[in-house]
Amino acid sequence: MSFLLFFIDGAGLPRRWPVLALCAGLAGPLAATFTPNLSLQLYAQPFVSAGSYDRWMEVDAPRAPRFGDRFRVYEESEIRRVEGNGFGLYEIDSDRDGTSDYSFGAPDFNLKSLRSNLVLRWQYRPGSTLFLVWSRDQQSFLNDGSFAFRRDVADIAGIPSTDVFLIKFEHWLGL
Numbered sequence: 801m802s803f804l805l806f807f808i809d810g811a812g813l814p815r816r817w818p819v820l821a822l823c824a825g826l827a828g829p830l831a832a833t834f835t836p837n838l839s840l841q842l843y844a845q846p847f848v849s850a851g852s853y854d855r856w857m858e859v860d861a862p863r864a865p866r867f868g869d870r871f872r873v874y875e876e877s878e879i880r881r882v883e884g885n886g887f888g889l890y891e892i893d894s895d896r897d898g899t900s901d902y903s904f905g906a907p908d909f910n911l912k913s914l915r916s917n918l919v920l921r922w923q924y925r926p927g928s929t930l931f932l933v934w935s936r937d938q939q940s941f942l943n944d945g946s947f948a949f950r951r952d953v954a955d956i957a958g959i960p961s962t963d964v965f966l967i968k969f970e971h972w973l974g975l
Contacts, residue, residue, distance in 0.1 A: 822947040823849040837923040844916040848952040851909050852945025858894060881906070887943050908945030914938040914956045927972030935964040 825847040833839045856879055860872035878896060882889045888906030895901060920932040938959040 822851075823847070824949060824953075825849075839921045841919045841921070842916065844914065846914045846953065846956060847912070848947070848949065848956075849909070849911045850945055850947035850952070851907070852947075853907050856890070856892070906943050908943055910940075910942040910944045910946060910952070912938075912940045912952055912956050912959060914959070925972070927970075927974070929970045931966075931968040931970075933964075933966040933968065935966070937962045 825845065827845040828843070830842045830844075831839065832841075855873055857871040857873045859870060861870050864870045874892065874894070878893050880891045880893075880900070882891055882903075888908070889903055890906060891900040891903045893900055914936070915938075916936045918934040918936075921929060922931075923929045938956060938961040940955070940959045
């Protein structure tokens with residue numbers, strides 16, 4: 801079993817680093833053997849991640865010796881957030897003439913997912929096995945950079961899923 805938790809907050813980078821990202825994931829199998837011929841295995845991988853961008857900037861001097869001197873941070877008067885169809889859009893006025901020079905969608909995100917497999921294995925005769933498999937995939941993506949671990953993990957249960965059921969049959973012919 802492994803656990804992944806990391807934070808990116810610009811530590812050690814110039815003050816203008818534009819992203820705060822938080823992720824947490826867990827992956828691992830669980831197994832139960834009821835008899836030598838009957839077992840159950842579960843593999844689950846929940847994952848939550850969020851990223852929130854700010855301090856927008858553009859490359860101003862790409863060959864500057866110091867990393868922090870290569871960028872120009874946009875002032876508040878140069879950036880405008882517009883809401884539309886539930887998604888944010890940023891309009892940039894980089895030449896400060898009062899009209900938008902270009903725009904892009906808000907890159908903030910909140911991703912939640914759960915992938916799991918459940919396998920029941922029954923060896924009904926030596927060399928002959930029946931497998932019942934349930935595979936489930938749940939994913940949700942929002943243009944929202946907020947991260948609340950308990951809320952995000954609890955929300956996974958309500959995400960619509962794609963479920964696949966499989967039956968695998970192996971029979972030894974003994975020729």
